[in-house]
Amino acid sequence: MDYRNKHILAPMVRVGTLPLRLLAAEYGADITYGEEIIDHKMIKCERRANETLGSVDFVERGTGSVVFRTCDEEKDRVVFQMGTSDAVRALAAAQLVCKDVAAIDINMGCPRAFSLSGGMGAALLSKPELIHDILTTLKRNLNTPVTCKIRLLKSSRDTVELAQQIERTGVSALAVHGRTILNSSSETSATSVMVARGALWNASIFCAKGKSSWSDVKREYLRKSILWDNDVKSTKHTLKEMIMHYSSLELAEGKAVIKSETDMDLAKLYGEEEYYHLVNINRP
Numbered sequence: 001m002d003y004r005n006k007h008i009l010a011p012m013v014r015v016g017t018l019p020l021r022l023l024a025a026e027y028g029a030d031i032t033y034g035e036e037i038i039d040h041k042m043i044k045c046e047r048r049a050n051e052t053l054g055s056v057d058f059v060e061r062g063t064g065s066v067v068f069r070t071c072d073e074e075k076d077r078v079v080f081q082m083g084t085s086d087a088v089r090a091l092a093a094a095q096l097v098c099k100d101v102a103a104i105d106i107n108m109g110c111p112r113a114f115s116l117s118g119g120m121g122a123a124l125l126s127k128p129e130l131i132h133d134i135l136t137t138l139k140r141n142l143n144t145p146v147t148c149k150i151r152l153l154k155s156s157r158d159t160v161e162l163a164q165q166i167e168r169t170g171v172s173a174l175a176v177h178g179r180t181i182l183n184s185s186s187e188t189s190a191t192s193v194m195v196a197r198g199a200l201w202n203a204s205i206f207c208a209k210g211k212s213s214w215s216d217v218k219r220e221y222l223r224k225s226i227l228w229d230n231d232v233k234s235t236k237h238t239l240k241e242m243i244m245h246y247s248s249l250e251l252a253e254g255k256a257v258i259k260s261e262t263d264m265d266l267a268k269l270y271g272e273e274e275y276y277h278l279v280n281i282n283r284p
């Protein structure tokens with residue numbers, strides 16, 4: 001995979017599932033990251049070809065819950081992002097999924113307590129040896145490109161030093177959550193740009209001709225969620241994030257999304273019952 005001059009959908013927990021990734025790509029995103037999935041969870045999964053949807057599902061044994069869903073259409077551009085604190089476990093998880101995705105990414109930027117307490121995410125940033133171990137183990141054993149995503153350290157000197165250490169492991173790309181600097185400015189010489197919140201609020205941000213209206217994007221997102229049988233909790237969460245940005249959860253639409261329990265409830269709310277029935281009638 002070539003990472004130069006690309007527009008990239010950033011990884012987003014509970015948001016970056018198949019419907020948003022496909023939608024972002026339809027609008028012009030070249031590379032789309034999935035939400036972070038923890039290696040512990042991934043290694044409990046088995047790969048299943050879902051004949052009804054035409055997807056490939058990684059399903060947790062015991063609970064039957066779909067941990068990661070992808071499809072052929074995105075195979076050349078989807079990046080599987082993983083949370084890990086252990087090279088052997090990361091490799092086991094990556095080996096399960098690597099033939100179905102374009103690259104494997106390690107999250108080294110997440111500051112949430114859950115990640116830090118498990119030694120994952122940003123906790124890795126203070127452990128360069130572990131970073132080296134994880135990335136070189138993946139590189140040595142996989143034919144799939146390996147990348148990672150970091151956030152800025154306290155000083156730019158430390159950040160550059162870490163970036164150079166990471167570069168020496170032979171990763172295919174390094175994403176930096178720059179916070180106060182522009183990712184693709186001439187100062188950083190980055191050629192590609194990754195977008196998270198802008199794409200969550202309106203995925204047509206990737207469209208070269210300009211953004212589509214929020215209501216159109218929302219409708220397309222809902223249709224894709226219905227088509228790919230997205231977890232309704234993820235669909236609701238994403239719609240709520242959009243509504244919080246453009247409107248308010250206190251108004252009628254927000255309240256109705258919160259109250260919705262099924263795809264059908266959401267379809268009714270947005271006048272998409274006909275689409276819902278069409279999709280479901282045609283399913284074997």
Ligand code: FNR
Pocket residue numbers: 010011012013015035036081107108109110149177194195196197198
């Ligand atoms: C994120 N971010 C994130 N980062 C990551 O590496 N893995 C993840 O799973 C998530 N999850 C996530 C969820 C949500 C709802 C948001 C808003 C963000 C961080 C994200 O990828 C990105 O680095 C930052 O949001 C900064 O980019 P923007 O939002 O300024 O474009």
